[in-house]
Amino acid sequence: MARAKDGKPTINDVARLAGVSKKTVSRVINRSPLLNAQTREKVEAVIAELGYVPNPQARALALRRNFLIGLIHDNPNAQMVLGVQEGILSAIRDTEFALVVRPVNRRSPDMLDDVRTFLDQQRLFGVLLLPPISENDALAQLCDELGVTYVRMGSVRLDEDVHMVASNDREAVAKAVGYLIGQGHRRIGFVAGPEGFRSAAERALGYRDALDSAGLAIDETIMAEGNYTFETGIAAGEKLLAASPRPSAIFASNDEMAAGVLHAARSIGMSVPEDLSIIGFDDTAIAAHIWPPLTTVRWPIQAMAKAAAIKLIDPVEARDQPSHFLSDLIERASVAPV
Amino acid sequence: MARAKDGKPTINDVARLAGVSKKTVSRVINRSPLLNAQTREKVEAVIAELGYVPNPQARALALRRNFLIGLIHDNPNAQMVLGVQEGILSAIRDTEFALVVRPVNRRSPDMLDDVRTFLDQQRLFGVLLLPPISENDALAQLCDELGVTYVRMGSVRLDEDVHMVASNDREAVAKAVGYLIGQGHRRIGFVAGPEGFRSAAERALGYRDALDSAGLAIDETIMAEGNYTFETGIAAGEKLLAASPRPSAIFASNDEMAAGVLHAARSIGMSVPEDLSIIGFDDTAIAAHIWPPLTTVRWPIQAMAKAAAIKLIDPVEARDQPSHFLSDLIERASVAPV
DNA sequence: TTGTACGCGTTATCAC
DNA sequence: GTGATAACGCGTACAA
Numbered sequence: 001m002a003r004a005k006d007g008k009p010t011i012n013d014v015a016r017l018a019g020v021s022k023k024t025v026s027r028v029i030n031r032s033p034l035l036n037a038q039t040r041e042k043v044e045a046v047i048a049e050l051g052y053v054p055n056p057q058a059r060a061l062a063l064r065r066n067f068l069i070g071l072i073h074d075n076p077n078a079q080m081v082l083g084v085q086e087g088i089l090s091a092i093r094d095t096e097f098a099l100v101v102r103p104v105n106r107r108s109p110d111m112l113d114d115v116r117t118f119l120d121q122q123r124l125f126g127v128l129l130l131p132p133i134s135e136n137d138a139l140a141q142l143c144d145e146l147g148v149t150y151v152r153m154g155s156v157r158l159d160e161d162v163h164m165v166a167s168n169d170r171e172a173v174a175k176a177v178g179y180l181i182g183q184g185h186r187r188i189g190f191v192a193g194p195e196g197f198r199s200a201a202e203r204a205l206g207y208r209d210a211l212d213s214a215g216l217a218i219d220e221t222i223m224a225e226g227n228y229t230f231e232t233g234i235a236a237g238e239k240l241l242a243a244s245p246r247p248s249a250i251f252a253s254n255d256e257m258a259a260g261v262l263h264a265a266r267s268i269g270m271s272v273p274e275d276l277s278i279i280g281f282d283d284t285a286i287a288a289h290i291w292p293p294l295t296t297v298r299w300p301i302q303a304m305a306k307a308a309a310i311k312l313i314d315p316v317e318a319r320d321q322p323s324h325f326l327s328d329l330i331e332r333a334s335v336a337p338v
Numbered sequence: 339m340a341r342a343k344d345g346k347p348t349i350n351d352v353a354r355l356a357g358v359s360k361k362t363v364s365r366v367i368n369r370s371p372l373l374n375a376q377t378r379e380k381v382e383a384v385i386a387e388l389g390y391v392p393n394p395q396a397r398a399l400a401l402r403r404n405f406l407i408g409l410i411h412d413n414p415n416a417q418m419v420l421g422v423q424e425g426i427l428s429a430i431r432d433t434e435f436a437l438v439v440r441p442v443n444r445r446s447p448d449m450l451d452d453v454r455t456f457l458d459q460q461r462l463f464g465v466l467l468l469p470p471i472s473e474n475d476a477l478a479q480l481c482d483e484l485g486v487t488y489v490r491m492g493s494v495r496l497d498e499d500v501h502m503v504a505s506n507d508r509e510a511v512a513k514a515v516g517y518l519i520g521q522g523h524r525r526i527g528f529v530a531g532p533e534g535f536r537s538a539a540e541r542a543l544g545y546r547d548a549l550d551s552a553g554l555a556i557d558e559t560i561m562a563e564g565n566y567t568f569e570t571g572i573a574a575g576e577k578l579l580a581a582s583p584r585p586s587a588i589f590a591s592n593d594e595m596a597a598g599v600l601h602a603a604r605s606i607g608m609s610v611p612e613d614l615s616i617i618g619f620d621d622t623a624i625a626a627h628i629w630p631p632l633t634t635v636r637w638p639i640q641a642m643a644k645a646a647a648i649k650l651i652d653p654v655e656a657r658d659q660p661s662h663f664l665s666d667l668i669e670r671a672s673v674a675p676v
Numbered sequence: 677t678t679g680t681a682c683g684c685g686t687t688a689t690c691a692c
Numbered sequence: 693g694t695g696a697t698a699a700c701g702c703g704t705a706c707a708a
Contacts, residue, residue, distance in 0.1 A: 008461075010684090010685055010686090011685060011686065012685075020694080020695085021694065021695045021696075022685090022686080022687095022695090023687080023688090023694075023695060023696085024693085024694060024695075026686070026687060026688095027693090027694085029686095030687085032693095034693060034694095035693070035694090036693060036694085039693080039694085051458075053458040053459060054685080054686075055399075055461065055684090055685050055686070056459060056460060056461060057395050057398040057399045057404055057461065057684090057685080057686090058399050058684070058685030058686040058687090058700090059685080059686055059687075060395035060398075060686090060700095061393070061395045061396050061399050061684090061685080061686070061687090061700050061701065061702090062685080062686040062687040062688080062699080062700055063686080063687065063700085064687095064700070066395055068406075068436075068438070078416040078417045078419070078420040078623065079416045081416070081420055082416040082419055082420065085439060085441065086441060089440075089441055096459060098406075098438050098440070098456075098459075098460055099438060099439055099440075100406070100436045100437060100438050100439075101423060101437055101438075101439050102427075102436070102437075103423065103424060103427055118436075120389075120391040121391055121394060121434060121436075122394060122436050123346075123393065123394060123395065230626065230627050256623075256627065259627045259628075262629070263629055266629055284623075285416065285594075285622075285623070285624060286623060286624060286627050288568065289568050289594065289597045289624050289628065290597075290627065290628055290629070291600070291601055291604055291628070291629070348700090348701055348702085349701065349702060350701080350702095358678075358679085359678065359679045359680080360679095360701090360702080360703095361678070361679060361680085361702095361703080361704085362677090362678060362679080363702095364702065364703060364704090365677095365678085367702090368703085372677060372678095373677070373678090374677060374678085377677080377678080392701080392702075393700085393701050393702075395700085395701080395702095396684090396700070396701030396702045396703090397701080397702060397703080398684095398702095399683095399684050399685065399686085399700090399701080399702075399703095400683080400684055400701075400702045400703040400704085401684085401702085401703070402684065
């Protein structure tokens with residue numbers, strides 16, 4: 001037999017059977033232009049016959065780089081993480097790249113050490129950083145230091161374009177709140193995300209922008225902060241709905257908190273959207289499955305992830321990739337005119 | 339400098355600086371027992387000083403196996419996929435293994451070819467198969483043929499223990515429906531999952547078991563089939579609630595469909611759980627965030643994934659890992675006595 | 677207990 | 693155009 005002991009044919013098997021040197025086989029694999037057509041065909045025939053597939057580990061060793069791209073995240077939102085994974089996959093489909101995932105714990109004191117170990121051990125081709133940890137500059141610096149190329153995804157541009165794919169949450173929220181204003185709402189509550197999240201800060205700015213440009217005043221009694229969870233959404237909703245006068249609409253900085261606000265409203269007998277309009281952010285599965293379906297802002301997450309992955313793996317194509325994405329308002333049934 | 343040109347120190351650098359052969363360094367790395375303590379300390383000091391980390395690609399080449407485990411899935415449920423990823427990670431934490439993910443398209447005619455290419459190219463250490471594609475015997479056979487060890491996760495035992503980690507959906511559903519019966523319900527509707535899903539079949543069996551042992555008759559007019567989506571849950575709910583007499587409780591084979599049933603009930607003015615009790619399956623994020631919070635069955639998904647990963651990477655520990663898990667009924671607020 | 681020589685499967689160099 | 697030969701970084705016989 002031509003096959004090696006462990007079953008997989010190697011480049012040597014191919015070379016021997018094709019009667020050429022292994023370098024020639026290598027040339028065929030790597031599509032070297034300077035190659036006799038006949039030689040190529042002969043080699044390709046043997047490759048097909050043997051079912052030869054190059055060993056990625058050997059390639060990685062010789063090339064001093066591998067074909068693994070990492071996804072580092074600490075994200076509470078499963079839908080988003082999976083959307084990102086799908087986006088990356090669509091970028092690496094039909095390439096030799098594979099996706100390695102690494103969830104980390106943002107709150108752990110040795111998060112950076114964890115990542116360092118991971119990066120040191122795996123020697124990845126490059127990594128994608130997801131918010132909220134993508135907002136951590138120390139992490140980006142660590143990648144630099146370790147010689148790992150990285151691309152950050154985020155809600156605002158916080159790195160050079162080669163390292164960044166960003167949405168514009170501020171603008172998106174301003175649009176969403178503007179939409180409420182367009183429906184006649186004048187007293188609009190706001191549930192902020194947790195301090196330390198850049199996205200939270202950006203969304204708060206968007207809220208202020210919208211009020212400003214409509215000549216509406218900021219009123220702290222109808223503003224609250226949550227930490228992106230359902231429970232804190234309930235608490236925030238209770239606070240805002242206890243204000244006097246009551247807001248006729250509330251923008252919550254993510255869908256989970258919006259669901260919490262909905263919950264709070266319902267438990268004091270208010271109906272949505274008749275008595276209260278609500279808008280969320282993210283367009284997670286929850287948004288479409290609660291009642292009434294939630295009007296929300298959708299991150300173009302897959303497209304962003306795909307662009308980010310391309311930036312990582314293909315410097316040429318990367319030039320054509322946008323670094324900036326717009327979020328859409330998804331109109332469902334949780335908003336009504338005043 | 340002691341470092342190689344590209345920055346990373348190699349085993350040779352360590353050997354030279356420590357004044358030993360690289361084989362000795364290799365022994366230190368691999369914790370060979372027959373080693374002079376002094377030599378070990380000396381080498382370890384140099385390793386620490388240099389920040390040396392073995393190159394995984396070179397290791398993989400020499401050992402003829404790598405340290406990547408794959409997760410192949412085609413799962414509509416983001417929460418579950420992420421739960422599995424977390425579970426796997428907890429098993430490989432502090433090991434040199436990394437997790438490669440590969441979403442596939444169950445409906446695509448060349449799904450098997452896709453997987454074959456993926457497996458051929460990446461030469462993974464082993465793979466984990468998630469339902470529903472874990473139910474595909476051809477896939478398991480393909481892994482065997484390619485010499486890739488695999489572990490399947492599923493709702494019922496459909497392979498040898500070394501290749502399988504299973505819950506017992508039939509039993510879990512029987513328990514849940516039994517709980518409804520215990521609350522006095524006698525007319526209990528059922529929303530089945532899609533044909534072709536083994537989990538759907540198992541859950542249906544559990545429903546029948548429960549009715550049987552309570553001496554209740556099967557009534558096709560209060561049974562419907564959906565495909566695990568919210569929308570089909572609505573349709574199924576509409577059908578069941580149009581039956582006469584109406585069911586006083588409905589078991590839906592997953593949470594999304596249960597949310598759909600809830601939606602359908604509400605839109606004809608019924609309140610839950612006063613007029614209708616509902617139980618779902620999976621305990622996804624939706625279950626806790628809809629109103630009322632959904633009583634549901636929870637797959638111990640992380641524990642299962644962890645056990646599966648251990649079976650894959652550690653034959654010794656594997657013996658202590660359970661192959662069979664029980665699902666818990668999570669009691670929330672969507673069930674009330676008749 | 678430690679070292680030498682070689683193999684793992686691929687790519688790169690530089691002749692021919 | 694093509695082929696020896698030497699890397700790439702690490703593990704394993706076998707010897708010392």
